Amino acid sequence: MDLTVTVCHFPTGASKWNPIEHRLFSEISKTWAGTPLTSFSLLMDGIRTTTTKTGLQVTAAHIRKIYKKGLKVSQEERETLAIEKHAICSN
Numbered sequence: 001m002d003l004t005v006t007v008c009h010f011p012t013g014a015s016k017w018n019p020i021e022h023r024l025f026s027e028i029s030k031t032w033a034g035t036p037l038t039s040f041s042l043l044m045d046g047i048r049t050t051t052t053k054t055g056l057q058v059t060a061a062h063i064r065k066i067y068k069k070g071l072k073v074s075q076e077e078r079e080t081l082a083i084e085k086h087a088i089c090s091n
Contacts, residue, residue: 008086027052 032046040062047060 006086023052024050024056024058027056028058 028047028050031050032043035042035046037043037046044060044062047058050058
């Protein structure tokens with residue numbers, strides 16, 4: 001299989017550079033303002049019902065899978081990957 005994946009991680013404290021988070025987080029906060037978030041259901045409903053004036057809509061999924069911690073990728077596995085580091089995150 002020929003698959004290309006690009007991953008961009010914004011550094012801690014740099015959410016202001018993330019255009020999607022910047023445009024939606026304040027809207028999510030407004031949607032659930034004054035609502036006690038006492039369950040995942042309320043939390044997810046607040047996120048899923050958020051929209052912006054320009055028509056952006058939020059989708060969210062609660063993944064209940066428990067992931068194993070501390071898994072390591074061996075050097076042999078890393079060498080099989082064609083990882084290319086970009087100089088900068090593009091928007």
